[in-house]
Each structure stands twice: as structure tokens, then as C-alpha cells.
Amino acid sequence: MRNLNKKLNMLKNKHLLGLKEYPAKDLKTIIDTAYNFKTVLDRPIKKVPSLQGVTIVNLFFENSTRTKISFELAQKRLSADTVNFSASSSSLKKGESFKDTAQNIESMKIDAVVMRHPTPGAANHLTNFIDSVVINAGDGTHEHPTQAILDMMSLHEKFGKLKGLKVAIVGDILHSRVALSNIYGLTTMGAEVMLCGPSNLIPVHLKELGVKVSYKINEALDWADAVNVLRIQRERMGKSLVPSIREYREMFGITSKKLSLHKKEIVVMHPGPMNRGVEIDGDVADGDQAIILDQVLNGVASRMSILFLLCGGKNSDGER
Amino acid sequence: MSVQKLNSRVVLQNGTLLDPLSGETFSGDILIENGKIAQIGKILFDGEIEKIDCSGKVITHGFCDLHVHFREPGREDKETLETGTLAALAGGFTRVCVMPNTNPPLDSPEAINFITKKSENLAVYIHPIGAITKNQGGDDITEMGLMKKEGAVAFSDDGLPVQDGSMMRIALEYSNLVELPIINHAEDECLRSNGLMNDGVVSSQLGLDGNLDLAESVMIHRDLELASYTNARLHIPHVSSSKSLDHIRKVKLVNHKVTAEVTPHHLYFNEEALRDFNTNLKVAPPIRTESDRLNLIKAVKDGTIDCIATDHAPHTIEDKETTFDLASFGMIGLESCFGAVSKVLIRDNGMSLLDVVRLLTVRPRAIMGFEKDLFKIGAEVELAVIDPNFEYVFKKENIKSRSVNSPYIGEKMIGKINYTISKNKIYKEVGVINK
Structure with a gap:
């Protein structure tokens, strides 16, 4: 069984919620790794198996074009399985709470959530009731x-x-x-x-x-x-x-x-x-x-790097 | 059940008696017969009697809270008069004033009567505060005279500030007829805008809409001017900022009818505590800066602030466990009050136990005109037995309210309530408080 909590300790924080007090060392690691992934994007076949078998949900409670496509491309190029959810098609409109939505999605066995939300702190809030890796794709006027x-x-x-x-x-x-x-x-x-x-x-x-x-x-x-x-x-x-x-x-x-x-x-x-x-x-x-x-373009490479460093970490034999 | 009927003869033995009215402290016993103080001092008793050992404890007046929300009628899932009573007793309170922002609001003599009648047999005295305007709509003044007859003790549109200055003038002028205080939740709605927390360093860094301290202070300034002009009684609830204190301090030099309260949470927390988006700290008015907090403590000490009131505001888990913008404003505060204020005011700021107890007893009773001499022979019993030095961590189990929206969970407290005796009933703390 894959256990994301036991992955190699590549970054200090489990989630990427914001850059306040984010370690310089980790920012450097992310940028360095992004350069490596950028070379992948120049290849004829722009895909690596780094996140094979990892399931990522893109939770978008607010409209986004660029960020959503960028994340999705990054996920696909890392061979992750992705599911997209947007507020307009969601059960939130049926009155389900944010907490219930999040917990329901997580109970379907996922590894990470990329979330955009109109409220500051929404990504921090999400970590209170799910165990998956949370990546903040913009929370109101807080952080991106x-x-x-x-x-x-x-x-x-x-x-x-x-x-x-x-x-x-x-x-x-x-x-x-x-x-x-x-x-x-x-x-x-x-x-x-x-x-x-x-x-x-x-x-x-x-x-x-x-x-x-x-x-x-x-x-x-x-x-x-x-x-x-x-x-x-x-x-x-x-x-x-x-x-x-x-x-x-x-x-x-x-x-x-x-x-x-x-x-x-x-x-x-x-x-x-x-x-x-x-x-x-x-x-x-x-x-x-x-x-x-x-x-x-660097957006795709950076997001590949972030996703890989937070959700990846398999050894060459597929074990963590 | 932790609330029992008091035996017809009870003696509280070997305690330290602290009389916040006279300021005297002496050791002795209190004999309670049929719910009334029968004798104080060294008591020789005979016949059938229940003895309650109070050695090492302080026996003082039951606390009085001018500002609670018991949510009945309308939101009985958050709190009822009955569950609120338990929360009050657990905090040493024997008398509370409930705010009128219920559903429907307490804006008529009938609604006031509902509270008065329904709380008759409950173990604490519950006084309804009537709405200033009908449906708290800010347009038409309520029947203050008829409401007073049914038991209203003050008037407030708490939660919904009276925005219109001329309405506030009318309310203050009319209140002179009924001789009851007007309590206005002071926040200028335009300046407050969509503010979710104090407008300052932390809100800028969290991206949360800020609520300026000026939104409070400009309205307090307006209310003070109107109160002096109308010669009416104005009580200012939950003062939160230094700027507001400056106005109050100045006006109090010449207008002795103005009074003000502060909540335990504005004395205990500062805005830094909101950095992790804890919705239990989302309150109105907001928790402000450390400098505001220190000035509030100073104002308590110099008398600018008259009393402590909890603004006990229960909300369901669903109303709080949501994103910060959608979370309701308010926190519960009765159970944690004494442990929090004694830690801040006595341990950290050198106030005496007597002065802190006064903020919770004679001071609020004086504002409302309630009986202040509770050690008088023949007085209906209203006592709290406290252990002022007891240190413990506040836990969910300490909460007796129907709601648990308390940011104090996990906080170290100093001072606990052992017994609360009121209306011929006794509340015994049943060992949920551990070191």
C-alpha cells in the first residue's frame, strides 16, 4: 500500500498552503526541480511516469482558466490520475457543506487535492478534516x-x-x-x-x-x-x-x-x-x-515540480 | 444531575467570605435556611443540617452577567434558557441578562413575558433585555413601558447596531421615561463593511476583510454625545479598542451615568490568535491588537470599564466549522469567564481577587439596579464558592452550554467554581475539572 505520509522527506511541509514562512531551502528545491521538468516539456513525448497511480482531485470553487489547465497538464504529464470538480457542477449548490464535500471526496481514496476557493483560509481549513496533501491554487485574497x-x-x-x-x-x-x-x-x-x-x-x-x-x-x-x-x-x-x-x-x-x-x-x-x-x-x-x-510555460513546470515533491517520491522499484 | 434543590438548612463551613460590597474578607460560615441567608459568622448549629465544607475556598456573591445570548425562542439547537442556565451556574453566575436578538426578537411585552415566565423555575435569575426597535429593524421604537412591566431591564438591538443617529436620539430620550439603560452594539455598518476580523497587520496578511477599530469608536463617540445631550443612561457593551476607551474615559469625567463593559475574550486574546483562521475567534466586535488588549486591561483597572460581561454567544458546530467568511460571529463564554479573567487580571496584571470579583458582582448589579447586598440576613441566596488558585486546562467537558464554540479549549485557566447557589438550588462542580 502506498502511504503518502511515509514518503521521502523532500519538503518540510506536507501541504502547500501559502508562502508565508515557507523555507527558502524548499523554494530552491522546487525551482531547481522545475527546471528539470521543464526539459520534459520540450520532448516530443511530454510525459513521465513520476506520479503513476497517484490520484489528484482539482477542486475549483471559483472560476479559473489558466491555473486549472496548468495544474491539469502538470498532472497528466506526471501520469497522475485526475478528477475535476467545479462549483457550478457541485452539490454545494444543493446545500452540502464544504466539510461534507471534502470528506466525501476523500473517502473515495485520493492522494491530493488542488483547491481554489473564494475565501481566505479555505485551504488551511480543508486540512482540518482531510488527510490528503492539500495544494492551495488560490484562496480568496489570501495566497496563491x-x-x-x-x-x-x-x-x-x-x-x-x-x-x-x-x-x-x-x-x-x-x-x-x-x-x-x-x-x-x-x-x-x-x-x-x-x-x-x-x-x-x-x-x-x-x-x-x-x-x-x-x-x-x-x-x-x-x-x-x-x-x-x-x-x-x-x-x-x-x-x-x-x-x-x-x-x-x-x-x-x-x-x-x-x-x-x-x-x-x-x-x-x-x-x-x-x-x-x-x-x-x-x-x-x-x-x-x-x-x-x-x-x-514555467507554470506547468513549477506545478509538476510541486506535485512531484509533495505527492511523489517513489523509488525506482515503485516502493516508497 | 449537577443541579439539586437546596436542603432547607445548609451551612457553608470554614470558607473565606469575600464581600465585594463592603470589601471585607473574613473567615466563617454561612447558614442558609429555606433559600435565604440566615446567619453569617461563627455558627453553632443543631438539628438536621447539610454541611458543605468550604475550607480553602472563597465564598462570595454569585456572578452577574449583563450580556448573554440564550437563543430562545428560535434557535433552541444552539442554546435554551435551561441549557444556558447550566452554563451560567458552571461559571459561578446566578443572574444573567439575555439579549433580544432571538427569533422572533424580544421586541414586545408578550415576548418579554415569555422569557420571564419560562425562566421562573430555572436556577438562575434571567432578565430579558428588550429590543430598542421593532423587529430590531432600526425604524420604530418598541413599547418600552409595557416591556418594563413584563420584566425588561434594559433595551438593546445587540448584533444590529442602531445606525440612524436620530433613532438613537429618540431611544435615549424615551428611555428616560422608563428609567432603564440603552445598550447599543457600537459598529458603524458602513465603516465595518464586510469586515471579518480586526483591520490590521494580521488581516492584511491573511487576506481577510478588515473591520476598523474606528467603526466602533466613531459610533461610541456619537452615542456618548447623544447620551450626554439627552441625559439618558447609556451602557456600552463589549468595548474592544483603545480609541473607544479614549472617548469613554473623557466623557465619564463629566457624565456619571455612562457605563461600559468588556468581555473576557477581549482581555485574553489578541488578533495574532486568528492566524490559523480559528473561526471560534470570529466575534463582533473583533479581537483587536495587543496594544488594544493592554489598554482594555488598563481601563478595567482605572475604572473606565465598569464590569465584565461574557457576550456568551452559542453557535452550532455547523455554524462554526466552515470557511471563515461563512462562520457565525460569537463565542460562548460563561464557563470559561472566571478562569480566564483571573488569569489575565490577577496573575498577569496584579489585580486583587476582590477587585476582579467586584467586576463580576456589585459592579454589574449596580448598573442594572439589582440588589447588591447579598450577604444581608434574609437575602435570597446568590452565592459562588470558588477556588481562586486552582490551575487547570479548559476542556470540552467543562462546557455545559448546548454549544461548544469556545477558543479556550486547551487553554490553561486559573480559578474554578466549586459551587453556585441560587434560587434555592445548588450546582456542584462534579469533578470534570482536572489539573
Whole structure:
């Protein structure tokens, strides 16, 4: 019998819930392993048997395109068996509790759960009543650790290092799980982080995490080696927190004009989905400075690495 | 059953008597005859009598809680007047005031009468607090006069703050007619927004919507101004923030009719305790920062805060064992009250047992105008026998409420209740408390 609890001790934590206080050593292991898996993606047959016989459920209580496909591809390329569940087809609509849903799925003998949920802490909460490995694919405005890991991998790939790197995160920080996970991960790895965006969308208390804050995009661009541009998530806002698209674009949109004011080449990232012409202009997104599509590919490699390190660990003879 | 009828003659022997009214401490016995205090001091007894050994224990007034939710009528799966009574007794309480946010709410003389009648034969005194507005809707004032006749002791729309300033003005003005306090759950709904926990360092890091301390303090400021203007009696429940204390402290210098309470949990926990998304710590108003907690302790010591009230708020497991956004607000607090506050106030902050007992006895009774002299010969018995130095770990077994939503489970407590005697009945702690 496979026993995931007895697997090789490759990472300190059983689950991947968030990057707060996540060990630097483990982040390095994940990124290093991701490079190995990335070579698999360049092969004609993009599949390895690493997770053969492992069953993973993708629990998506909130819409997702990129993250869901990325996880599913990662699972398939590792030869895991996968089941998908989304809120629209779920029994949650019939009034079943989150706990019952989770426990029912687990009793069907699964090894890991990848979950996206609109509520902060939902992944932590899930670990209270299931034994499977839990991977957080985004919990409300809390964390999105796999996104931050793929962002870090992409930065590492581009610059050859993370330590000392200056990364500006621009946009709606308040409603962003991507920002929070990036702050935790990047600062752990020795990079510097500056937050830039409208003053009402940057929580004042985040300064205590050792990040810089600027409300001026030029200041941020002048400082940064790379800029991670966040989507302006209008659907998340209960109130009109940004007066208009044109005002936002004028003040914070990443345009080639704003970039051209700075002599150095600034690497441009975006976790997607993009609002072209709002937070980022099309020509910038498609331009040479952007590594947005590299991020997407690295997303699959990173998730393969994470899944393998958390759910795998078989010896060559198939024993754990 | 741990609640028994009191024998017609009972003597509490060899205890230390602590009278929170006079401030005196003396050793001696208390003779209780037919549910009334018959004699205090060194007692020579004859004839048939039950002797209860209280050596090493402190005998004092039964505690009084101005703020509990017993959920009846409507949510008897969470608590009833009967199960709430057991929880109260286990915590040393002999008198409680129940909040009106039941279903239907206690917004009519009939509803008040329901509580009064139904609790008549229960072992603690249960006083209904009436709603300020009909259906707690914030629009129309309730029949305060008729409700008082049926037993209402104060008015509150607890859980649903009176948002409209003119409504609050009317309520305070009208309360002068019935001479009862208005208790307003102070939270500005617009500022509170969807806040789930204190707006601060921890909420920013957890991604949970924050509830600013200002949401409380601006409404407390409004209420204080209105209370002074109307010369009405305002009691401020569950004060949670330093900013609110600043307003209360200032107004109390000139307005002596204003009173305020604090809960044990706002004295015991700070927002750091929510880092693992523990829904049992999701309360309204929220648990705030360590600095707020320390200022609340200071305010207890300097008298800005008048008394302790638990805001005992039972919820089913289903209502709490869910994601943080969906979990109900509130925690139970009667059983854990004394062990928690004596640990924080006596051990950690050097207050005397007498002063802590006062916060639970004469102080709340004074606010509500209840009888304060409980050691008087002839008084209906309302006593708690406590072991103030007993250390133990709070467990689920210590809970007598129908609900178990307590964040104190697993916490080390100091001070336990051995007996609670009230309404001619005695509650005996039956050995579930272990070191």
C-alpha cells in the first residue's frame, strides 16, 4: 500500500498552503526541480511516469482558466490520475457543506487535492478534516503560492538569481493573493519588493512585511529590475475603488512611453488574465521586455515540480 | 444531575467570605435556611443540617452577567434558557441578562413575558433585555413601558447596531421615561463593511476583510454625545479598542451615568490568535491588537470599564466549522469567564481577587439596579464558592452550554467554581475539572 505520509522527506511541509514562512531551502528545491521538468516539456513525448497511480482531485470553487489547465497538464504529464470538480457542477449548490464535500471526496481514496476557493483560509481549513496533501491554487485574497513560485522561477530564469533582485508589484494589492504570495516568497529568497498602486488599494500594514511602497509608477519603474503587473480585478471590488479606466491607465498602466523614460531594460510580468489597454498596453505585453508567456510555460513546470515533491517520491522499484 | 434543590438548612463551613460590597474578607460560615441567608459568622448549629465544607475556598456573591445570548425562542439547537442556565451556574453566575436578538426578537411585552415566565423555575435569575426597535429593524421604537412591566431591564438591538443617529436620539430620550439603560452594539455598518476580523497587520496578511477599530469608536463617540445631550443612561457593551476607551474615559469625567463593559475574550486574546483562521475567534466586535488588549486591561483597572460581561454567544458546530467568511460571529463564554479573567487580571496584571470579583458582582448589579447586598440576613441566596488558585486546562467537558464554540479549549485557566447557589438550588462542580 502506498502511504503518502511515509514518503521521502523532500519538503518540510506536507501541504502547500501559502508562502508565508515557507523555507527558502524548499523554494530552491522546487525551482531547481522545475527546471528539470521543464526539459520534459520540450520532448516530443511530454510525459513521465513520476506520479503513476497517484490520484489528484482539482477542486475549483471559483472560476479559473489558466491555473486549472496548468495544474491539469502538470498532472497528466506526471501520469497522475485526475478528477475535476467545479462549483457550478457541485452539490454545494444543493446545500452540502464544504466539510461534507471534502470528506466525501476523500473517502473515495485520493492522494491530493488542488483547491481554489473564494475565501481566505479555505485551504488551511480543508486540512482540518482531510488527510490528503492539500495544494492551495488560490484562496480568496489570501495566497496563491504556485503563482508566486512560477513568477520566481521566471525571474530566476531571466536574471540567474533572486537574491538582491528588485521587483515592483503594480496594481490592486489589496485584493491580490498573487501580491501577498510574491511578497512572502521573494523576500524569503532575498529579493526586494516594492508595491505600487492607488493608495486605497495598498493596505498600510503591509509595510511591516519589509516591502517598499510607492504611489508613483515612475518611482517604481526607476527602482525596479522587473515589474509584476497585476490585473485590475473590477469584479472583486464591492465599491468603485478606481474612478475610471482612463485615470488608472494614465497613472499606473504600463505603457511603452512610461517604460521608455528609463534607460535600463525592465522585465515585464503579468499573472494573467490581462486587460490590455488598462493595466498593460498590448505592445508592451507582446514586446521583448515581457516574459508573460514564459511565465505560463514555467507554470506547468513549477506545478509538476510541486506535485512531484509533495505527492511523489517513489523509488525506482515503485516502493516508497 | 449537577443541579439539586437546596436542603432547607445548609451551612457553608470554614470558607473565606469575600464581600465585594463592603470589601471585607473574613473567615466563617454561612447558614442558609429555606433559600435565604440566615446567619453569617461563627455558627453553632443543631438539628438536621447539610454541611458543605468550604475550607480553602472563597465564598462570595454569585456572578452577574449583563450580556448573554440564550437563543430562545428560535434557535433552541444552539442554546435554551435551561441549557444556558447550566452554563451560567458552571461559571459561578446566578443572574444573567439575555439579549433580544432571538427569533422572533424580544421586541414586545408578550415576548418579554415569555422569557420571564419560562425562566421562573430555572436556577438562575434571567432578565430579558428588550429590543430598542421593532423587529430590531432600526425604524420604530418598541413599547418600552409595557416591556418594563413584563420584566425588561434594559433595551438593546445587540448584533444590529442602531445606525440612524436620530433613532438613537429618540431611544435615549424615551428611555428616560422608563428609567432603564440603552445598550447599543457600537459598529458603524458602513465603516465595518464586510469586515471579518480586526483591520490590521494580521488581516492584511491573511487576506481577510478588515473591520476598523474606528467603526466602533466613531459610533461610541456619537452615542456618548447623544447620551450626554439627552441625559439618558447609556451602557456600552463589549468595548474592544483603545480609541473607544479614549472617548469613554473623557466623557465619564463629566457624565456619571455612562457605563461600559468588556468581555473576557477581549482581555485574553489578541488578533495574532486568528492566524490559523480559528473561526471560534470570529466575534463582533473583533479581537483587536495587543496594544488594544493592554489598554482594555488598563481601563478595567482605572475604572473606565465598569464590569465584565461574557457576550456568551452559542453557535452550532455547523455554524462554526466552515470557511471563515461563512462562520457565525460569537463565542460562548460563561464557563470559561472566571478562569480566564483571573488569569489575565490577577496573575498577569496584579489585580486583587476582590477587585476582579467586584467586576463580576456589585459592579454589574449596580448598573442594572439589582440588589447588591447579598450577604444581608434574609437575602435570597446568590452565592459562588470558588477556588481562586486552582490551575487547570479548559476542556470540552467543562462546557455545559448546548454549544461548544469556545477558543479556550486547551487553554490553561486559573480559578474554578466549586459551587453556585441560587434560587434555592445548588450546582456542584462534579469533578470534570482536572489539573
